[in-house]
Amino acid sequence: MESRLRFTGVENNPTINVDVISEIPLFQKPLRVTSLGYSDWASAYKVDSTNENGKGESYFMKVSTGEQGKVALYGEFESTSEIHSVVADFTPKPILWGSFNAIPNAHYYICKFYQLGREIPKELEFCAKVAALHSKSISPNGKFGFHVTTYNGNLPQENGYADTWEEFFTNGFKHMLSMNIDRGGPWEEMERLKSAVIDKPSLVHGDLWCGNAAVDSETGYPLVYDPSSFYAHNEYELGNWRPARNKLDNKYFQAYNSHMKMSEPIDDFDDRNALYAMRFNLQAAALFPKVAGYRESVTDEMKRLIAKYPNGYEEEEGNSTRPTAQALPDSFDVNEVSIPAVGFGTFQGDDGNSRVKEAVLKALRPGYRHIDTALAYRNEKEVGQAIKESGVPRKEIFVTTKLAQTWHNPSDVEEALNQSLKTLQLDYGNYKQCSAGRKSTVTNEYPECLSGPLFDAFTLRHPNGKPIIDHELSRAYPQTWQAMEKLVDSGKSRLIGVSNFSIIKIKRILENARIRPAVNQVEMHPYLPQQELLDFCTTERIHITAHQPLEDRPVAAVNLNSDRPGPLLDPIVSSAASLNNMPTSLYTIADIAKSIGKSPAQALLSWALQRGVSVVPKTVQADRMVENRELSRLSDKDMAKINKIVESTGAVRYLDPKEHIGFDIFTESLDEPVVSADDA
Structure with missing residues (x-):
């Protein structure tokens, strides 16, 4: 082991x-490993390899040691993945991260290798990319922060989510002050000053300076790397441009602001930039405690701001430190595909499905571009006719359909989608796998029955009318998923996802998935916020779409709470315990909606979008179709009130087939069904 290490002055790097x-599957035929140098916390390498087709490929690999190195490389992988998902050509595509078996406690991060030029990017193209990153990114939960710890050098960042930018920035500022004291020793002048100092969340690189930006020698395009990302006020990124040492001078500020308007109040832009620059100088002071100039720059700037705002910034008349409020997203970018935030649902269309075609046409005319259907809804034909007659170009419409439970056998998956596409009159779609396979008499010889009124008659049933469940097939959903992956390969489906999947079921899919689920469509509303599932999917970069966002009533067979009012009407909310000493009446959705000049339905849908969730409400009324898309961002207090409702009501699930199929598909304690049963 000793012979494999070299001493760098601070740490042993392998x-x-x-x-x-050779142990890494990506490098089945490695040819050459070239050292690119090392810092005090990581080593860098170029790996030249040959793929299975005999083609030469080059990769960049960063290696670090210890638990800190492991967390840092994971943070870099997640940061780069997030940036790449928003502006794909602005950062090397991350490929892999993990730990070596041959070298204990050593870890790696791998991405595509680029030959970088020595010059920094030109300001116009570079700042256009930075602005695109800031403007197009959407915080998955509407908050400031990041889902994993990231590092600047060997400094862990305080990335815990916060509802406001002020709270997040203050937490990070205090954290960096603490790191300074730990690494640089006592700082008496700061102790005297710090008590006097102290919206759209945008994805930021987090450490964007000339040393982390370059030009691809082959294409001439700007590239950024070594991110430590989180969701922040977009202008925070520019704080690292202020110090002259970072070489991103006034031309870069001007170029950036040609794409992104300064936050209000504009007159205070320079002071905000100075405050953000202090945070980066604190970071530099902690990284290099022997360089006294970093601390001096922080205290000098702090003295200036204290002198300018002796009573604190917010007490200055007319001032507000809060960045301009973030508008609700129009769409969510998922695997480079744009999913409109508000879609149109067709589950259990009114009057059977006789009005579905008319309803979809009504929805497309005022601007809906996300239509949700399923083979089992028996209305793909009507949906397809409406899309064709609408005149809206196919490429503008995001259409989702679903694999019926009777077609979960892997050998049936492609044919099922073929039939759905034929019925919809489309050449591609977006496909989801539902839970619980059913036994059926349907074969590929009678596909026309799958979209007509006789569909349900082909499900084999017990004498009591309940469906006969194929437990073995229901357990084999990972194999069904693998068959669905081939639909992406063939181009028949741009995205594949799941519907009504619990965490435990998603984990089983992820164990061997070649293509990760892009979306999980689940019931979600204030009575069933499913925060744990939302957090898990956010971490795994799986988008959530909410069906039943307005607690619509499904058929009685799968509705255990058919007699229970939903959050739009339920009087129990009014009697909930008070929150922050607010009157209990303010708990009702209706009261919150009234306070912002919106309908209760608009308040519910706004709540969902603000959590990073797309929605597919349904209605046949044209005025409500328009209303459901005219949403507004809720205040932090209103979001907190709605989030607290479930504490009084308890979780209420309106779509639950447990009594219908004989087991609980939503439980997290077991992956139901656990054992085979006699289906006879």
Whole structure:
């Protein structure tokens, strides 16, 4: 082991060679490993390899040691993945991260290798990319922060989510002050000053300076790397441009602001930039405690701001430190596909499905571009006719359909989608797998029955009318998923996802998935906020779409709470315990809606979008179709009130087939069904 290490002055970094990296599946035929240098916390390498087709490929690999190194590389992988998902050509595509078996406690991060030029990017193209990152990114939960710890050098960032930018920035500022004291020793002048100092969340690189930006020598395009990302006020990114040492001078500020308007109040832009620059100088002071100039720059700037705002910034008449409020997203970018935030649902269309075609046409005319259907809804034909007659170009419409439970056998998956596409009159779609396979008499010889009124008659049933469930097939959903992956390969489906999947079921899919689920469509509303599931899917970069966002009533067979009013009408909310000493009447959705000049339905849908969730409400009324898209961002207090409702009501699920199929598909304690049953 000793012979494999070299001393860098601070840490022992492992020497990487062909034998060591052979354990990584990506490098089945490694040819050469070249050291690119090392810092006090990581080593960098170029790996030249040959793929299975005999083509030469080059990769960049960063290696670090210890638990800190592991967390840092994971943070870099997640940061780069997030940036790449928003502006794909602005950062190298991350490929892999993990730990070596041959070298204990050593870890790696791998991405595509680029030959970088020595010059920094030109301001116009570079700032256009930075602005695109800030403007197009959407915080998955509407908050400031990030889902994992990221590092600037060997400094862990305080990334815990916060509802407001002020709270997040203050937490990070205090954290960096603490790091300074830990690494640089006592700082008496700061102790005297710090008590006097102290919206759209945008994805930021987090450490964007000339040393982390370059030009691809082959294409001439700007590239950024080594991110430590989180969701922040977009102008925070520019704080690292203020110090002259970082070489991003006034031309870059001007170029950036040609794409992104300054936040209000504009007159205070320079002071905000100075405050953000202090945070980066604190970081530099902690990284390099022997350089006294970093601390001096912080205290000098702090003295200036204290002198300018002796009573605190917010007490200055007419001032507000809050960045301009974030508008609700129009769409969510998922695997480079744009999913409109508000879609149109067709589940259990009114009067059977006789009005579905008319309803979809009504929805498309005022601007809906997200239509949700399913083979089992028996209305794909009507949906397809409406899309064709609407005149809206196919490429503008995001259409989702679903694999029926009777077609979960992997050998049936492609044919099922073929039939759905034929019925919809489309050449591609977006496909979801539902839970629980059913036994059926349907075969590929009678596909026309799958979209007509006789569909349900082909489900085999017990004498009591309940469906006969194929437990073995229901357990084999990972194999069904693998068959669905081939639909992406063939181009028949741009995205594939799941519907009504619990965390435990998603984890089983992820164990061997080649393509991760893009979306999980689940019931979600204030009585069933499913925060744990939302947090899990956010971490796994799986988008959530909410069906039943307005607690619509499904058929009685799968509705255990058919007699229970939903959050639009339920009087129990009014008697809930008070929150922050507010009157209990303010708990009702109706009261919150009234206070912002919106309908209760608009308040519910706004709540969902603000959590990073798209919605597919249904209605046949044209005025409500328009209303459901005219949403407004809720205040932090109103969001908190709605989030607290479930504490009084308890979780209420309106779509639950447990009594219908004989087991609980939503439980997290077991992956139901656990054992086979006699289906006879």
